[in-house]
Amino acid sequence: MLRNWIGDEEVQANYGEPVYEDIESIHELLQKWMSSYAKQDFYRWAVVLQEKNECIGQIAFCHVDSVHHVADIEYCIGRAYQGQEYATEALTSVIHFVFEKTGLNRVQAFHRGRNLSSGRVLQKAQMKYEGTLRKSYFYSDTGEYDDKIYYGVIRSDLKL
Template sequence: MLKHKGTKNIKTERLLLRKFKTYDVKDMFKNWVSDSEVTKFLTWEPHNSVNDTKVIIDQWVKEYKYSNSYNWAIELKETGKVIGGISIGKLEEEHCCCEIGYCIAKSYWKKGIATEALTAVIDYLFKVVNFNRIVAKHDTKNIGSGKVMIKSGMKYEGTLRQAKIRKNKEFYDLAVYAILKYDWLERNK
């Protein structure tokens, strides 16, 4: 069924998707994880210090030893700067299904970067790992994220009402998108 290969380098026109390295901590902190606007719709608080970010990166680096760990840094080829991340957060081995999430520095929004990264990772997960279904969800107020999912070939499947609770204890709805291997094969004929 699934043929886990772990986080391998993926190159696109403008990006190198690769494993996070400990030296990415400053870019990661500066470019997105400390920005409250970027983290507004995410499940975690903005980082207050580079040390918060270091703890996370150190954990990810340790997890790379597992073949079912998929967590890419999004690096701009042109500058070598890390401007975001994309990863599998939930993996259902028995159903050949996973859930994917991504986060991009605000200065790179609306430039096709997230779509380019998501499309490349979807290709990898179907072609190399052999997933049958890839899911992504977003806060219904985060319209831009839904547009990225659609441009990457995902289809809207519905809304989970009051599915999560915000950091401020307010419930929010999640829009659910997915792409099946069948859809991906049809799209790539």
């Protein structure tokens, strides 16, 4: 994790999470995540490169609405592994898992306007463009606004 993504300022900035700089803080984070698995609506997966048995990213539900059967999904992949279809493969697998193993009816996500590669991942994973919330994301470090571009997929979209 530290070598591939969680210690990378650019990856974490795109993911919207803090940078972790040492093994101790990552161990604490992992403990927190593992204890969260006791909750029924906590889902987080490591993206592991099988050839190296190495964690190159993660994919998770950042929010689950159990009443309406909807999950918001997020993902990140280390820079050295971006553009190689790993995010698309992980997202596609999770979407299939959701519709085969849970009662959720919808998975949704957004990407920021300046992160077009994330939009391509959403499209390749069979998610459909649903709209743009113009200038609805604020970068506090630069004082700039960006669009949130939304995609979604529902159970009936896929032939399972």
